[in-house]
Structure formats: structure tokens, C-alpha cells
Amino acid sequence: MAENYEAEQSNQQTHQMLQEVSDALDNGMFLHARHLLKDMEPEDIAHLLEASPPKSRLVLWQLTNPDEQGKILEELSEDVKDGIMVRMHPSQLAAATEGMDTDDVAYLLRSLPNQVSQNVLAQMDAQDRARVEQALSYPEDSAGGMMNTDVVTIHSDVTIDVVLRYLRMRGGLPKATDALYVVDENSRLVGSLLITTLLTTQPDTEVLVIMDNSDEAIPVEMDDSSIASLFERRNWISAPVVDKQHQLVGRITIDDVVDIIRENAEHSMMSMAGLDDEEDTFAPVFKSARNRSIWLGANVLAALATASVSNLFECTLNQMTAIAVLMTIVPSMGGVAGNQTVALVIRGLAVGHIGDSNTRWLLTKEALVGVLNGIVWACVIGGIVVLWKGNWMLGCIIASAMMANLIIAGILGVTVPIMFKKIKIDPALASGMALTSITDMVGLSVFLGLATLFLV
Amino acid sequence: MAENYEAEQSNQQTHQMLQEVSDALDNGMFLHARHLLKDMEPEDIAHLLEASPPKSRLVLWQLTNPDEQGKILEELSEDVKDGIMVRMHPSQLAAATEGMDTDDVAYLLRSLPNQVSQNVLAQMDAQDRARVEQALSYPEDSAGGMMNTDVVTIHSDVTIDVVLRYLRMRGGLPKATDALYVVDENSRLVGSLLITTLLTTQPDTEVLVIMDNSDEAIPVEMDDSSIASLFERRNWISAPVVDKQHQLVGRITIDDVVDIIRENAEHSMMSMAGLDDEEDTFAPVFKSARNRSIWLGANVLAALATASVSNLFECTLNQMTAIAVLMTIVPSMGGVAGNQTVALVIRGLAVGHIGDSNTRWLLTKEALVGVLNGIVWACVIGGIVVLWKGNWMLGCIIASAMMANLIIAGILGVTVPIMFKKIKIDPALASGMALTSITDMVGLSVFLGLATLFLV
Structure with missing residues (x-):
């Protein structure tokens, strides 16, 4: 299997190059840096820009060959490209687009403010402008927006x-x-x-x-x-x-399709952590903090909801401290088990393996996986608790809660992403947090509820 | 942006087809099913097999045209392919490999038991066998294992x-x-x-x-x-x-490269949930339960470690129930914030943007993002707790713990994956759980520690 964490020869070369170029910049040897850049392919310069902190990026950009700037822009990810393009003059941009494919020019122009892209269009020759305007008339993520018009x-x-x-x-x-x-x-x-x-x-x-x-x-x-x-x-x-x-x-x-295949696959991972897949690794601090805080805000609500559940059982917690000590275990296991199912279903939805014809089969399967793993881990945790706290009843209670929560996690792991997809909310973005909130609350309610019934 | 959750025309067609074929199977109309399959492209039949539960898969396979079976096998994902190939006779397998590319035959043979693949090789003609044996002499995930030898x-x-x-x-x-x-x-x-x-x-x-x-x-x-x-x-x-x-x-x-690009990108998402990226969505229950239980077992240890931390503060929990009610909030926020950074760093490592030259910059950035979001959410949570529990000191304590945990989460989100990569452990697989365990324990220790110092 492909292991993308292995040392990659070509990436190491880029990092050596990056080190060399950034050493040159640090020492004010701009001519040497420019010389190094001259020997590099546009796609490698793009990679170098993406792997650089924002300040070095602008200095690097000034040192690139203006004739190559269009090709470099084409290869950059959206966030990084935008950061550079807003500082370019329309005439520079128009010059950079010469010789580029129609679809790539349209793609660049879309990320510019309307006023600026009109300016750039005005500076292009009539035939190119007509082609680009046609491409712009289709939605960006459609065949019309992606296609090239130079066909033989x-x-x-x-x-x-x-x-x-x-x-x-x-x-x-x-x-x-x-x-x-x-x-x-x-x-x-x-x-x-x-x-x-x-x-x-x-x-x-x-x-x-x-x-x-x-x-x-x-x-x-x-x-x-x-x-x-x-x-x-x-x-x-x-x-x-x-x-x-x-x-x-x-x-x-x-x-062009390769980029979409990679973006779609990355989209699932980044969305599951509440990030935009175009998020720039080296974005400025303030921008990053703002992008992430929406997701943290959603989690504050979820965490408060969970705390309110514990709050309902304040009396129980007050009477037996061991319950408070153990109460995080069941929600934690439910969250992990549920997110495994969610990851599987999100990939299945993305590659088109899951549809109406097999949802019920999958639901049964994941519920049964929950039952099997529920039995195993209920016994393990129940046994440990009995040994640790010397309380048989407490062991049985945590085992039952574990069992219930793992089955629910399996069922919700299938239904939550499919439901989000049905109501046109991105399942990769919303499912993980929705599921974790529910398994947290359910796990806690079952555990604390049973404890209240049988122990207090 | 590409949104892979949108209804996809081609996938819908596949699902209609799947429905039609599975209806035919359910009604015992095997001839009709065979007829439907005859009009389909090998890659669509492969998709159909992958989107089918295990039992239908074997029936479907029997109905496919033997001349097309090699092409269908080539398109299947590893897990599904293995399940089918173990039931085929070596002579059937040898026949299926005729007309296939050398690299694809080698790829198929690698997933067979040694005895069986020797049998299949014995049934091939001398020239083909020599080529395949040469391909088999290279590691599977190297250029030698992937390449084709038919070059003009x-x-x-x-x-x-x-x-x-x-x-x-x-x-x-x-x-x-x-x-x-x-x-x-x-x-x-x-x-x-x-x-x-x-x-x-x-x-x-x-x-x-x-x-x-x-x-x-x-x-x-x-x-x-x-x-x-x-x-x-x-x-x-x-x-x-x-x-x-x-x-x-x-x-x-x-x-062949497109498959690797997609697999590598999927690998990060699946690994972060503790799944193998070749995991079959429709694997049998027992197999799935076993694959996932390793990860659940790791989480049991993490959950018990967290419970031991609370156990250290049993006295504090005993004296003030509000602390037990609120103690899940700080770890939860730390886990979410840390996993955002982890997802970003894992993608950065996978695409080769992160190396020695920029690690320190990234570390500073993520720590500062932690500080900014720490300030915001410490104020929000602190304020809510003061209003809810009417205790100023408790509000200040949870705010301080939140602040500390978010900064630590940012720092660990960068260092944990990079450290795993250095010691050659897959960062996508190990980072999320390692980070969540640490932020859980640190968040809990800081919150309960401060509460013990100032409230009890």
C-alpha cells in the first residue's frame, strides 16, 4: 500500500531548495535567490511558495520571472493564489494570463474582485477575451467551467x-x-x-x-x-x-481532473476536522484563528449540552464520586466507534458506493458490528471497573451503558451522514460533530441514568 | 469548489443499475441479470460489485462474462478483489490474466497465497510469465512494481x-x-x-x-x-x-497514478479514524468488528488514563458537584482544536509542504492561533459558567484551563504528527488519538488542579 508519510525524494529536494532559497533571502542575497529560482520549473516554484510563510512568499514572488508568473499562478492552491493576486496590477495579471489555457484564466479571474477581473479582461486581446468570457458564463465546478476550447x-x-x-x-x-x-x-x-x-x-x-x-x-x-x-x-x-x-x-x-480527485479526497479529511480544504497551511494567525473559531463555537454548544446532561444528575454525582470519575469512558468509546463508521460512510458516499439499494444492509451490518464490539468492550471495561472500584453493580452499569452506546454509535454512524446528504448539508463537514455530540449525551444519560436507578 | 456530496449523475445511474440487477437476483431471474451485466463496461461492473453486500457479490461474479473477468478484477479495490479471487481456480485466474498489463497481473498475483500464484504463473505462457516474474521482483509500491514493460x-x-x-x-x-x-x-x-x-x-x-x-x-x-x-x-x-x-x-x-493519488488522500481520512484505507464498506460483520476493535482497544487505554486523572482528584469532585458537571468541557474543546491542527499538519506532510525549514514558523503560528482562540473561548465559557453556577472563581478557573489547553493543543497538533513521522510511525494513524488523550488529560488536570487549589 501507498504510505504517504514516507520520506519522499522529490519533496526532500524541494525542501533543500526551499532551505537554500530562504537562506539566500535571510542573508539579503536576492540576486542569488533569483538565480536559484530561474533554474526551477514553474510547478516547483509554486510548491516552494505554498511551503513558505506569508512574508517570504511575497519576496519570492517579486523574484520570479514575470513570463513564468502565469504558469506559477495556475499551480497554486486557491488561498495562496488569492494572497498573491490581490497585490498584482491588472496589467501584470493580463500579461501573466498570456499563453495560459482558457479554463485556467477563467479560474484565476473568478477569484479576483469583479472590478479587477473586468480590468484584466479589458487588457486582453479580443479573441482571448471572448473565450474567457464564455468559460466564465458556466458555473466554476461544471464541465463548462473546466473545459478548454482549443479542440482539434x-x-x-x-x-x-x-x-x-x-x-x-x-x-x-x-x-x-x-x-x-x-x-x-x-x-x-x-x-x-x-x-x-x-x-x-x-x-x-x-x-x-x-x-x-x-x-x-x-x-x-x-x-x-x-x-x-x-x-x-x-x-x-x-x-x-x-x-x-x-x-x-x-x-x-x-x-485538471487529477486536481479534483485529490481535492475531493482531501475535502473529506479536512471537513471532518471542520477545516476548509483550501485552507492554507501557512495562513496568517488571525485568519486561521477566525476560520477555526466557527467550529470551536459549535463544539462549545455541544460541550455545554453534554454538561447540562451531567447537571441533571447532580444529586447522583454528589452521592458517589466514582461515578464522576468513570463518566467520561462511555461517551469517549461511543465517539471513537461512531466516527469509524462515519469515516467509512463518508468515503462510501463520496465514491458512490452507498445508495438506497444498500443502505439498509449497511445499517444492519454496522449495528451488528456495534453489538460485537459492544460485548467485547463492555466485558473488558466492566471487569476493570469491578476490579478497580470493587463494586459489581457499578461494573454491570458501565458495561450496559457501553453496550448501548456502541450499538447506537453504529446506527447513527450510518444514518447521520446519509441524512445530512439527503438534506443537502455536506456530510463530511457536519457528521463527525453531530455524531460525537449525540453519543456523548446518550452515553452519559444511559450511564448516569442507570447509576441513579440502581446505585443511589 | 468541488463538493463530492452532490448527487452525481453517473453514480445515480450505477445505483439504478444496481437496483435493477439486485431485483433480478432477488427474483431468481439470473438470465435477466446476466443480460444486464453483458451490456455494462468492466469498470461499471467493478463498481457494482464494490457497492454490493458480500453474498450478492459472489452471485454477480458467477454471472459475469469470463472473458471480462480480468478487466473487472483490475478495477476492484484490494479487499473486494481478494474475496473473489480466493474462490477462483488457478486455471480460471490464468485465463483472466490474458491480455492484462504486466503490472496489473503482478498486482493481482501479489494478493494471492504464494502456492496459488505459483500455480497461476505455471499456467501462463513463457514470455508473459517472464515479464510478470520480473515485475514481481520489485517492491509492490515502487516504480518497478507499478510499471508496464510494453514500451515503444x-x-x-x-x-x-x-x-x-x-x-x-x-x-x-x-x-x-x-x-x-x-x-x-x-x-x-x-x-x-x-x-x-x-x-x-x-x-x-x-x-x-x-x-x-x-x-x-x-x-x-x-x-x-x-x-x-x-x-x-x-x-x-x-x-x-x-x-x-x-x-x-x-x-x-x-x-495507475490516479489511483495512488486518491488512495493517498483517502489514507489520511481513514487512518485518522483508525481504519485501513482498503477497508471494504461491505465487509462481513465479524471482519469489520475485528478490524475496528484494535482502535477501540487503544481508546479504552486512553479513556482509563483520563479516568485515573479524575480519580486523583476524587476529594475535590466529592466536595463540589459543579466541578464534575463542568469537567468535560475543557478536554472536549482541546480535542477539537488540536485535531484541526493535526488535520492541517497531516495534509501538509502528505503533500510535502512541511519540512525542517518551516516547522518552527508553523509551531509559532499554531500556538498563537491557540492563544487567540483561547482568549475568545475562555471568555465565552468563563462568562457562561459565572452566569450558570453563580461562582466567579469557578468561571476564572475554567477560563484559565481552557486558555492553557487550547495553546497546548496548538503546539501538540504540530509536534505530535511531525514526531511520529520522524520515528516512522504513520502520523495520520497515530496523531489524532495521541493528541486527544494528551489534551484530555492535560485539560482535566489543569481544571481539576486549579479547582483543588482555589475552591476546596
């Missing part, structure tokens, strides 16, 4: 030889071109011709004979997660985008 | 016309071929020729003139995470693999 099209009634001569005359193909698209006289997509097929076919063959005429194309309004899952399943390198009339309007390439 | 090579002293005629004679190119590799007489890699360049160049040009002679190639021992990060940064479709003598030994393509 051919007709089906020509021979391979003609195609080859056309391509040589055209000179240069867009990046990641693995197929030419075959269109009819109304620009409707009728098929595709893999470049590898083109290369291995006799020159006098007609396109019609060898083209792939399956009609799989991405509708312009499809959302980015669906596109990513299609690419992943079909092992595509690129795919055509069509409008409602099945007219070819653009092309999506794997490099 | 050319020499630098021929013209484009010769290359084109050679390719036509060869007929058919391996999937995802975006470049031909140029080698010298000793099979050493000297450059690469993009297919798109090949197509747009005049036939009489020599390869030497237009080839890309940058020497970027993947060393055969490079680990899969580094490969994924290189592909992602360089936007590669495929890349050559070389041995220590810089001889070309194979080729890695983006479709």
Missing part, C-alpha cells in the same frame, strides 16, 4: 493522409491531446479518433472506417465530481464536452 | 517518415502512449518524442532534431507517493522508468 476537429469523410497533412500544416497540438474529434457539418460530435490509431493506420484509410463512434461525451453542465469519477472509471486521458444539441464545445484533460 | 522505443538517427512506417507496421500502440522513447545502442534512455510532435513535423526531419532530450525519468526504485507527486506537479500522461544504468526498463501511465 476533423471530418469523417477524409483519409488519414489528409489528416496528417492538416496536422503538419497546423503545427503543434494542444497539451494532452490523445484524440481528434470527428464532427459533422453542424459541429455535432460523431466520434473520435485516437492519435495512436491515427499513427498505426495506413494513410489511404478513411477516418469513418477507423474512428470510435461511441457517443460518450461529457455534457457541458455535468458537475466536476461526476466528471472525476467518469475519468477515473474509464481511464480517460481527455474527453469531449458537448452542449444540449450534442455540439462539440470543448475538451477536458486528465491534469 | 526508437533510435535518434532515423527520420520521422521511418518512425511512421515502423509504427504502421507494428500496428497498435499500448494504452496511454503519449510519447515514444529514444534509446541508444545500449538501451539507455536519451530522450523522448511526443506523439503530438511526431504528428506535426515534416516527414524528412530527423528524430534527433525534434526529440526532447531532458533526462527526467523515474528511477526504478522510486516509491509510489513520490511518483504520484511528480506526475501531479509535472502534469505527465506517462513517464519512462530507468534502472541504475539509465537503461529504459518500463513506463508508468497516469491511470
Whole structure:
């Protein structure tokens, strides 16, 4: 299995480079730093910027080659990019966008204030502006917002030889071109011709004979997660985008999809901790504190609700201190067990394995897992408590509460994320905290309730 | 931003299909189910199998077309694949591997018991067996284990016309071929020729003139995470693999890398909940319960340690019940704040943004975030407690404990994952629980300690 915590050769190189560049900056050797940056690829400079604290970032940016700035911006994560772009002049931004793909320019412009992006658009040449404005007219996370408009099209009634001569005359193909698209006289997509097929076919063959005429194309309004899952399943390198009339309007390439696949997977982890997945590791203190405090505020409410539950049992706690000492164990186990189920269900929802057809099966399974683990850990904890506190009844009570809480945790671990998804709240964001609050309160109520009934 | 919880068109289709197929199975209409399966792509059948409970899986598998079984196996996740393969006969397995890529066959064989994989190898033809055995000689998660050996090579002293005629004679190119590799007489890699360049160049040009002679190639021992990060940064479709003598030994393509990128990102989320990232959502109850109980066992120890801390303050708890009621609040906030930092640091470590050069900066930042949020939530909680319990001293005590715990949570959130990484323990797996245990114990000790000093 892939272990992403292992020392990574390429990352180590970046860190050596980072160390070298930041040493140069610290010692005021700006010329040396600029020299170091000149030899680096734009994507490595982007990585360096992302791995730098905010102050060094701005100094580094000043030292980069203006001709490369567009390519560097493309590779930056949103938060870092925004921090840099707000300090650039519209004319600098317009210059940086030259030579960039339409979808990437649109992506950059979206993160700018409206006034600034209008200014940048005004400085672009007419043809580029028209293309970018078209891309901006689609939602950012749809095929229309992601696609590139530089597509090479051919007709089906020509021979391979003609195609080859056309391509040589055209000179240069867009990046990641693995197929030419075959269109009819109304620009409707009728098929595709893999470049590898083109290369291995006799020159006098007609396109019609060898083209792939399956009609799989991405509708312009499809959302980015669906596109990513299609690419992943079909092992595509690129795919055509069509409008409602099945007219070819653009092309999506794997490099843009890879970012979405990684972002979607990271989204689950970051959301479960209450963080935005675009959160910059090196964001300024005040901004970070503000981003996190919403989540802490939600937890204050949850913690107070739990405290109110204990408050209901004040008399019980007053009469037997051992209960207060032990009362955190059952909620803690319920939270851990429930969050295991939540993590499993959130991944299942994200990759599309969980739907109406198997929810009930999964619910039964997780409840039974709760029963099994409930039996095991109820015995363990019950036994330890009997030995520790010398009270059989207390042992039985904590064992029963543990059992009940682990079963409830299993059931809620399935139902809570699915319910959030149904009501269109991001399950990755909300499920963990909702579940922990419920298992805390239920665990505490059952334990303290049983203790009140049988011990006081 | 990509929101992976949105209804996904393609996944909905799969679920309709799943419903249809499982209805057919329930009603004993096996012929109809087989008919439905015949029209589906192998990758969609794989998805269907992954989204099915174990029993339906075996029935479904019996109904698939034997000629397609190899392709379906390739697309399955490890756990699901293992469950199916152990029930197949070596000769069936050998038949299924025909036409599969070398790396995929090696990947399949690795998950079989040694005896069975020897049997399967014995049934393959000599050339295939030699290739697969070579792939098996490299570690699974290295370039050697991932690469394909079907590489198209050319020499630098021929013209484009010769290359084109050679390719036509060869007929058919391996999937995802975006470049031909140029080698010298000793099979050493000297450059690469993009297919798109090949197509747009005049036939009489020599390869030497237009080839890309940058020497970027993947060393055969490079680990899969580094490969994924290189592909992602360089936007590669495929890349050559070389041995220590810089001889070309194979080729890695983006479709295999996409799986690693997603697995690595999922790994962090699943590990933080104490789950294996290959964990099957629909695993049998007993197996799931066993997989999760290790983690629950670790948490039992943590919960008992926390209870022992409260036990030290039994006298204090005995004298003032309000303290027992409020004692869960400070640990809870510390756990949430600390886990936010942990999630951020784990992602930073995984994508290679965090290294020696910026650890101290990050530590200071997270400690300051702790201070800021500490001030805010200490005031809020302190105020609420004063209003609720009417005790100024108690309010001040909980506020001080909150402040201390949030700062400690920030500091530990950075140091704990980095320390685990240094001692080669997976930080995603161990950090969350280690941190929660420490913040629980510290938060409780500070709160109960201060209460003992000032209130009892």
C-alpha cells in the first residue's frame, strides 16, 4: 500500500531548495535567490511558495520571472493564489494570463474582485477575451467551467493522409491531446479518433472506417465530481464536452481532473476536522484563528449540552464520586466507534458506493458490528471497573451503558451522514460533530441514568 | 469548489443499475441479470460489485462474462478483489490474466497465497510469465512494481517518415502512449518524442532534431507517493522508468497514478479514524468488528488514563458537584482544536509542504492561533459558567484551563504528527488519538488542579 508519510525524494529536494532559497533571502542575497529560482520549473516554484510563510512568499514572488508568473499562478492552491493576486496590477495579471489555457484564466479571474477581473479582461486581446468570457458564463465546478476550447476537429469523410497533412500544416497540438474529434457539418460530435490509431493506420484509410463512434461525451453542465469519477472509471486521458444539441464545445484533460480527485479526497479529511480544504497551511494567525473559531463555537454548544446532561444528575454525582470519575469512558468509546463508521460512510458516499439499494444492509451490518464490539468492550471495561472500584453493580452499569452506546454509535454512524446528504448539508463537514455530540449525551444519560436507578 | 456530496449523475445511474440487477437476483431471474451485466463496461461492473453486500457479490461474479473477468478484477479495490479471487481456480485466474498489463497481473498475483500464484504463473505462457516474474521482483509500491514493460522505443538517427512506417507496421500502440522513447545502442534512455510532435513535423526531419532530450525519468526504485507527486506537479500522461544504468526498463501511465493519488488522500481520512484505507464498506460483520476493535482497544487505554486523572482528584469532585458537571468541557474543546491542527499538519506532510525549514514558523503560528482562540473561548465559557453556577472563581478557573489547553493543543497538533513521522510511525494513524488523550488529560488536570487549589 501507498504510505504517504514516507520520506519522499522529490519533496526532500524541494525542501533543500526551499532551505537554500530562504537562506539566500535571510542573508539579503536576492540576486542569488533569483538565480536559484530561474533554474526551477514553474510547478516547483509554486510548491516552494505554498511551503513558505506569508512574508517570504511575497519576496519570492517579486523574484520570479514575470513570463513564468502565469504558469506559477495556475499551480497554486486557491488561498495562496488569492494572497498573491490581490497585490498584482491588472496589467501584470493580463500579461501573466498570456499563453495560459482558457479554463485556467477563467479560474484565476473568478477569484479576483469583479472590478479587477473586468480590468484584466479589458487588457486582453479580443479573441482571448471572448473565450474567457464564455468559460466564465458556466458555473466554476461544471464541465463548462473546466473545459478548454482549443479542440482539434476533423471530418469523417477524409483519409488519414489528409489528416496528417492538416496536422503538419497546423503545427503543434494542444497539451494532452490523445484524440481528434470527428464532427459533422453542424459541429455535432460523431466520434473520435485516437492519435495512436491515427499513427498505426495506413494513410489511404478513411477516418469513418477507423474512428470510435461511441457517443460518450461529457455534457457541458455535468458537475466536476461526476466528471472525476467518469475519468477515473474509464481511464480517460481527455474527453469531449458537448452542449444540449450534442455540439462539440470543448475538451477536458486528465491534469485538471487529477486536481479534483485529490481535492475531493482531501475535502473529506479536512471537513471532518471542520477545516476548509483550501485552507492554507501557512495562513496568517488571525485568519486561521477566525476560520477555526466557527467550529470551536459549535463544539462549545455541544460541550455545554453534554454538561447540562451531567447537571441533571447532580444529586447522583454528589452521592458517589466514582461515578464522576468513570463518566467520561462511555461517551469517549461511543465517539471513537461512531466516527469509524462515519469515516467509512463518508468515503462510501463520496465514491458512490452507498445508495438506497444498500443502505439498509449497511445499517444492519454496522449495528451488528456495534453489538460485537459492544460485548467485547463492555466485558473488558466492566471487569476493570469491578476490579478497580470493587463494586459489581457499578461494573454491570458501565458495561450496559457501553453496550448501548456502541450499538447506537453504529446506527447513527450510518444514518447521520446519509441524512445530512439527503438534506443537502455536506456530510463530511457536519457528521463527525453531530455524531460525537449525540453519543456523548446518550452515553452519559444511559450511564448516569442507570447509576441513579440502581446505585443511589 | 468541488463538493463530492452532490448527487452525481453517473453514480445515480450505477445505483439504478444496481437496483435493477439486485431485483433480478432477488427474483431468481439470473438470465435477466446476466443480460444486464453483458451490456455494462468492466469498470461499471467493478463498481457494482464494490457497492454490493458480500453474498450478492459472489452471485454477480458467477454471472459475469469470463472473458471480462480480468478487466473487472483490475478495477476492484484490494479487499473486494481478494474475496473473489480466493474462490477462483488457478486455471480460471490464468485465463483472466490474458491480455492484462504486466503490472496489473503482478498486482493481482501479489494478493494471492504464494502456492496459488505459483500455480497461476505455471499456467501462463513463457514470455508473459517472464515479464510478470520480473515485475514481481520489485517492491509492490515502487516504480518497478507499478510499471508496464510494453514500451515503444526508437533510435535518434532515423527520420520521422521511418518512425511512421515502423509504427504502421507494428500496428497498435499500448494504452496511454503519449510519447515514444529514444534509446541508444545500449538501451539507455536519451530522450523522448511526443506523439503530438511526431504528428506535426515534416516527414524528412530527423528524430534527433525534434526529440526532447531532458533526462527526467523515474528511477526504478522510486516509491509510489513520490511518483504520484511528480506526475501531479509535472502534469505527465506517462513517464519512462530507468534502472541504475539509465537503461529504459518500463513506463508508468497516469491511470495507475490516479489511483495512488486518491488512495493517498483517502489514507489520511481513514487512518485518522483508525481504519485501513482498503477497508471494504461491505465487509462481513465479524471482519469489520475485528478490524475496528484494535482502535477501540487503544481508546479504552486512553479513556482509563483520563479516568485515573479524575480519580486523583476524587476529594475535590466529592466536595463540589459543579466541578464534575463542568469537567468535560475543557478536554472536549482541546480535542477539537488540536485535531484541526493535526488535520492541517497531516495534509501538509502528505503533500510535502512541511519540512525542517518551516516547522518552527508553523509551531509559532499554531500556538498563537491557540492563544487567540483561547482568549475568545475562555471568555465565552468563563462568562457562561459565572452566569450558570453563580461562582466567579469557578468561571476564572475554567477560563484559565481552557486558555492553557487550547495553546497546548496548538503546539501538540504540530509536534505530535511531525514526531511520529520522524520515528516512522504513520502520523495520520497515530496523531489524532495521541493528541486527544494528551489534551484530555492535560485539560482535566489543569481544571481539576486549579479547582483543588482555589475552591476546596
